[in-house]
Amino acid sequence: MKFMKLQQIAEILNAELVGDDSLSISRIATLENAKGDEISFLANKKYRAQLASTNAGAVILSAKDAEHFSGNKIIVANPYLAYALLAQAMDTTPSPASDIHATAVVDATAKIGNNVTIGANAVIEAGVEIAEGSSIGAGSFLGKGAKIGANTKIWANVTIYHQVEIGESCLVHANTVIGADGFGYANEQGQWVKIPQLGSVIIGDKVEIGASTTIDRGAIDNTIIERNVIIDNQVQIAHNVIVKEGTAIAGCTVIAGSTTIGKYCQIGGLSGIAGHIEIVDGVVLTGMSMVISGIDKPGVYSSGVPHSENKDWRRNMAQLRQLSAINKRLKAVEKSLPERDE
Numbered sequence: 001m002k003f004m005k006l007q008q009i010a011e012i013l014n015a016e017l018v019g020d021d022s023l024s025i026s027r028i029a030t031l032e033n034a035k036g037d038e039i040s041f042l043a044n045k046k047y048r049a050q051l052a053s054t055n056a057g058a059v060i061l062s063a064k065d066a067e068h069f070s071g072n073k074i075i076v077a078n079p080y081l082a083y084a085l086l087a088q089a090m091d092t093t094p095s096p097a098s099d100i101h102a103t104a105v106v107d108a109t110a111k112i113g114n115n116v117t118i119g120a121n122a123v124i125e126a127g128v129e130i131a132e133g134s135s136i137g138a139g140s141f142l143g144k145g146a147k148i149g150a151n152t153k154i155w156a157n158v159t160i161y162h163q164v165e166i167g168e169s170c171l172v173h174a175n176t177v178i179g180a181d182g183f184g185y186a187n188e189q190g191q192w193v194k195i196p197q198l199g200s201v202i203i204g205d206k207v208e209i210g211a212s213t214t215i216d217r218g219a220i221d222n223t224i225i226e227r228n229v230i231i232d233n234q235v236q237i238a239h240n241v242i243v244k245e246g247t248a249i250a251g252c253t254v255i256a257g258s259t260t261i262g263k264y265c266q267i268g269g270l271s272g273i274a275g276h277i278e279i280v281d282g283v284v285l286t287g288m289s290m291v292i293s294g295i296d297k298p299g300v301y302s303s304g305v306p307h308s309e310n311k312d313w314r315r316n317m318a319q320l321r322q323l324s325a326i327n328k329r330l331k332a333v334e335k336s337l338p339e340r341d342e
Helices: 006-013 045-052 079-090 310-321 323-336
Strands: 016-018 038-041 058-061 073-075 177-180 185-188 191-194 201-203 214-216 223-225 283-285 299-301
Touching (some): 006 016, 006 073, 038 079, 058 079, 177 201, 214 223, 310 323
Parallel strands (some): 038 058, 201 223
């Protein structure tokens, strides 16, 4: 637990403070559950009614919402951003490792920078380069020639294959696999012939990758994840995919091979994106979208079917199956009608 005075918090957020600047804050909490030594925030107007009942010692909110709260308050332009910055300042998450553990296996040819930590039972193979300030979690594996940039954190049991390159200030969560073979096979008379994947994976600076995500190496050219991309848990990114700067990909999304996703896109959870297509910058896919062809215009796209009661869903699906027949009958009726003068 990390205690901070309200005055310190206001300074960190460069914000206006109204109330007791000496109040000590222990943690961040929701408006509904906050206690007197905790701070909360209001970023969504649908929770504004909770300002009247919250027990929070202080609340971060906008100038527009400040008039609805009489307690200690920190007034900012963007409460959600302020919450993120304060969470960083109060974060007590430990490092993936605290030193180079005696059970870590580090090849003599590996280049280990200053202040690097490596957890228990991690394996660092020949030719690996780990830049200063980086941390490798327990049980992780770095294959031959892999490169890790400065101040990057690799959590426990992460597997990074040979020749993979990860930039500076990245964060990779547990059980993620980077650089496994892409799904490449030729078929000869019913027998699958494996195509060795000769490319690698290149990841830019400030990329965050969630737990149990898989990023395959390229078949010939590299799979590329550009800087400032954020990837959620359990995402599958196939060989030779390119994800450009600033894009966000939510959990359980699958991206097939050789697809390019533009800058600052937002991909909702459980989306499926076909291979060999291109999506331009600034596209938003809502959850459960299925993309089978390229998108050449920025905007919001959806294809998932919202839930409904089972009886309604069954009836709608039955009617959907009849659309082709209905369309044929409609065309036949149109042909039978006398032509009208325009």
